Amino acid sequence: MNRQELQAIISAEKEKDHNNQHKNKVCVCCGAGCISSGSEEVMKKLQEEIKTRGLEADVEVIPTGCMGPCNQGPLVKCLPGYTIYQKVDNTNIATIVQHQLIDKKPVEDLLLFSDFHAQPFINAQEDPFFKKQMKIALKNCGDINPEKIEDYLIQDGYKALDKVLFQMSSEDVIAEIKHSRMRGRGGAGYPTGLKWETVYKYVNDQKYVICNGDEGDPGAFMDRSVLEGNPHRVLEGMAIAAYAVGANKGYAYIRGEYPLAIKRFELAIKQAKKLGVLGSNILGTTFSFDIDVRIGAGAFVCGEETALIASIEGKRGTPKPRPPFPAESGLWGKPTLINNVETFAGIAPIINNGGEWYSEIGTPKSAGTKVFALAGKINYSGLIEVPMGTTLREIIFEIGGGIQGGRQFKAAQTGGPSGGCIPAEHLDVKMDYESLISLGSIMGSGGLIIMDESSDMVDVARYFMEFCMDESCGKCVPCRVGTKMMHDLLQKICDNKGTTIDVQRLEELAGYVKETSLCGLGASAPNPLLSTLRHFRHEYDSKIDQ
């Protein structure tokens, strides 16, 4: 399909959408979270109810991706008006249809967060949970049907790819991304534009683009939600990246634990090929790009780029020493660009709105927005996206609705097993790459686990060390032996058998493992230990025999 044909389809779809403007839209969240709370059943019942009441001509039911407050699911959103109902089930569907769609009077008792506020918001966008957010990577997620490419096209989908192919050179695209000051959302925060430029500069007839969807951090589900809620956005980002660096083949490496994300991304690939925005001679140009999905098989270390490449090659996922970096010698020895799902999801808006627009969001050193997965002892757990530099206090107490059961906040764990714990005295820390590092934690991929006074911080350190010990690939000695030694010492302290010397040994070992491990897994494995030692030393002291 060429450009004109696609544009004809888009205009037709937009007109169809315009003609449907008078219709009420009822969106049912069909992200993995709400599905496990029973949203597919809700969707079926809702359709039946609408049919029996003869509302089919005026109401459209749309299955969408994640809407955010996963804890309150299954969620149903009514448009226009942005009225969200929570915990919808067989017992209240009829009431919602009658009052919301026929009498046009919202059912107050069933509104989102009605179990927390005496007066919940009829327009959910006025609730602090949504009001404080800014959605770029998650834009359209929760509003459109992720299994229909037409829905994405109406929302200016593939417009950025069109712009890139017909108005920009590779250098222009890279300059725009560099100008946006976007940094990799996988955790390390390497400038995206610089990475693209490096791959672009290596001359080779074969280059690859890889999307890292091996979201292994326990407590993180941002990539899953983006892939489930708006797979075409990621696909478009990958195609733009491929055009910029000169690649014609891409791989999306998605965790095996995310069957729905895999299914929707594979469907997106199929649809995109049919419309000619993926495959050979995209939109009638000389640019060709194809994507294959590779399914992860449950190895945390495969999130490390060289290990991920080994896994795509069908081998054990063990990392390699860098340099050479994948940009020079990656998949099958060819120059390879690896970016995270969320990074790719942010590309199309930058192309559409300009790098300048993106660079003005966030803080001077960390531009743009970040998606966080809120979980643990927090009232509204779920998925949020905020500008960089939003404080932890705002995230927990304004967006997240505070701590469950009115208990005391103790710590927030960021960055999973590679990160650390932020104590209450640093609640006003700005969430950006540098501030978190200065507190001994990291941004990581965006998992944010909230702990209350009942959490034992030494046990938290032990839990993460056990994780790293199990997930160590065993290739290098410091990580293989070091994580085991540290775990055993932590276990000893948890069993109240530790001594002061054990704590000293832990600190010593942590230093060695950090400095000498081959890859990021080992180098960051001591972080949870070191950060709990730094902020919660008294808990260690109370457990040891002085």
Next chain:
Amino acid sequence: MLTPQLSKTDPRIKLIGAKIKKQNYKPDALIEILHTAQNAYGYLPMNVLTYITKELHLPPSRVFSTVTFYHFFSLKSRGEHTCLVCTGTACYVKGAQLILNEIEKRFALKPGQVTADNQLGVQVARCIGACGLAPAVVLDDEVQAKVIAEDIVNKINAKIVIK
């Protein structure tokens, strides 16, 4: 060549054979093929691995080392019904261990073990990404949200009794 126990007409072997063919007998598709095999059998029987090894012209050590590296692949049966308890951070904070303790108490099963009659197997996952609904358990491919230990034991009992 096939090992004696393996029948070429077994639909599962045909499925794996078709996948190998679709991947052009490329060794780098090993993990994809192992996924197919495990989906078909529920685990990876040794003779199936031998078959894959021969079809892809790979040394057995390479296939075996790959299989044992990844958590997803199992060399022994995981039981007719599987109960996968998520032990990701959010579930851990919200008491995944209590669920495991209760299961151990009722069924005398530790993670990774299967009952003698092969009816039930218990496993742990590092994180299934349902953190907003912690603690989560996957019972026969169905995600159970905000699990209470007692309830999951009853659900498991219901499954075993029906059998």
